[in-house]
Amino acid sequence: IRICFCIGFFAFLLNQVIFACSELRKKTFMISECNLTSRNVMEEFIVFHLDHIFTVIPYNHAFGIIAEFFNLAMSFYWTFPDIFVMFLSLGISFRFQQINKRIEYFKCRINSNWNEVRLHYVEACELVKIVDRTFDRIILLAAMNNSYLILVQMLHILA
Numbered sequence: 001i002r003i004c005f006c007i008g009f010f011a012f013l014l015n016q017v018i019f020a021c022s023e024l025r026k027k028t029f030m031i032s033e034c035n036l037t038s039r040n041v042m043e044e045f046i047v048f049h050l051d052h053i054f055t056v057i058p059y060n061h062a063f064g065i066i067a068e069f070f071n072l073a074m075s076f077y078w079t080f081p082d083i084f085v086m087f088l089s090l091g092i093s094f095r096f097q098q099i100n101k102r103i104e105y106f107k108c109r110i111n112s113n114w115n116e117v118r119l120h121y122v123e124a125c126e127l128v129k130i131v132d133r134t135f136d137r138i139i140l141l142a143a144m145n146n147s148y149l150i151l152v153q154m155l156h157i158l159a
Contacts (some may be wrong), residue, residue, distance in 0.1 A: 005089065008083045012076060023049060029157050078149065081142035088131055 046064040047054045053067055090140040099121050106117060 004087060005083070008079075008086075012079055015071060016075065020045070030038065060155055078145050081138050081145060085135070085139055085142050088135060092124070095127070099124060 007014065015149065023045050026042060027048065028041050031041060031044060042062070043059060047059055047070055050067050050071060051063070054064075057063075102117050102120070106114065
């Protein structure tokens with residue numbers, strides 16, 4: 001689980017760094033092509049990226065950095081339910097794979113413990129029911145977050 005979390009967190013950070021580099025490069029190009037001298041690259045990046053905030057209040061360097069930090073924190077918060085659901089799914093899937101391997105092992109054996117394997121299978125099925133009941137809201141939240149983010153990206157593309 002630690003390895004999966006580290007990979008997921010690293011992928012999140014890599015995505016954010018690539019996005020920031022792309023936006024900074026675009027803003028640098030726009031400043032050089034349009035001969036803008038009123039703002040620096042960082043201010044252009046933050047104002048463009050967080051335009052929903054800085055259309056209401058004037059830009060301030062300290063507030064811009066704090067707002068960008070909270071934007072990164074909220075981005076991680078939005079991806080956390082997805083990662084959590086994937087971990088739950090991986091754990092349950094691994095348990096069913098273990099049971100399947102035991103079934104394959106005992107398939108050709110005469111003196112096999114089919115009752116024990118059946119009990120483990122029933123327990124795994126019960127675990128799926130418990131996870132389903134307990135985490136259905138988190139799964140719904142993850143699906144709604146993904147839908148929201150897709151719709152926001154479509155809005156940005158069409159705008």
